[in-house]
Amino acid sequence: MLTNFILLFLFSGLPYYLYLEKDKKLSYEKIFFLSAFLIVCGMTLLTLKSQEVSIVVVIVVFIASLVSLYKANKTTNLYKLSYYILFFNAPMLLMFELKASILYGISLLFTLVGLYLMGKYYERQYGSANYQSVTGITLVTPYAGFFLTIYLTSLALYPPFPNALLFFNAILSSETSPLWYLIVLVIFFGNFLIAMRVMAKTVFGKPNDNVHYVDLSKKEKAIHYAMFVILLILSVLGFQEVLS
Numbered sequence: 001m002l003t004n005f006i007l008l009f010l011f012s013g014l015p016y017y018l019y020l021e022k023d024k025k026l027s028y029e030k031i032f033f034l035s036a037f038l039i040v041c042g043m044t045l046l047t048l049k050s051q052e053v054s055i056v057v058v059i060v061v062f063i064a065s066l067v068s069l070y071k072a073n074k075t076t077n078l079y080k081l082s083y084y085i086l087f088f089n090a091p092m093l094l095m096f097e098l099k100a101s102i103l104y105g106i107s108l109l110f111t112l113v114g115l116y117l118m119g120k121y122y123e124r125q126y127g128s129a130n131y132q133s134v135t136g137i138t139l140v141t142p143y144a145g146f147f148l149t150i151y152l153t154s155l156a157l158y159p160p161f162p163n164a165l166l167f168f169n170a171i172l173s174s175e176t177s178p179l180w181y182l183i184v185l186v187i188f189f190g191n192f193l194i195a196m197r198v199m200a201k202t203v204f205g206k207p208n209d210n211v212h213y214v215d216l217s218k219k220e221k222a223i224h225y226a227m228f229v230i231l232l233i234l235s236v237l238g239f240q241e242v243l244s
Helices: 004-011 014-023 028-048 055-074 078-094 100-124 142-155 162-173 179-205 218-243
Strands: none
Touching: 004 014, 004 028, 004 078, 014 028, 014 055, 014 142, 028 078, 028 100, 055 078, 055 179, 078 100, 078 179, 100 142, 100 162, 100 218, 142 162, 142 179, 142 218, 162 179, 162 218
16 A cells, blocks of 8 residues: 555656645756656666556556646646656556566656757757747757657657657557556557657747757767667667567
């Protein structure tokens, strides 16, 4: 009972929705890392406690994830988008078989860290992590456009990116039920639609004449190439899991 309550607390985003969202003492960047830390704690607890997660916990976390989906659709801030997407995917980490859940969680976290780093780039070059006015970046800042496209495509669950491979492998290795199918479909299409929405608004389109565009620095390129290599390694692991 205690374990299920802790998992509910860690995976539902309750610390954010009950306190952090209203208090506003922490910056969006710090909230992302706190949220990621709580999810990692939850994943660690799952590995230590092999008991089955209560269906009530899964349902409550799923309801909370729908709130996160709504907020992700409304925000234009890359920091906030990162932790909303993390909360939104939380039900999958509870429903998948343990190994599949951990691998998908790791892949998701690395992808969202990449999205967070793009938010840092936006904040430094354009004054905030808000992407609403920064349109058509693939035409004027090709490196920024390329890496943001990689992270968003991975979030949209397109193969051969690791999120997609590990997501579909987890589906094949998990027990199913009508509720399970419903949650999987909502998470899948939610990820796809949010990622495509962001991509359409900032990666593609006509560049804004009122914005002075600056591409990634050498240091930023090196960091994002490292993230890209990590995602490629996770893709290989995903292929291995699918073939095994």
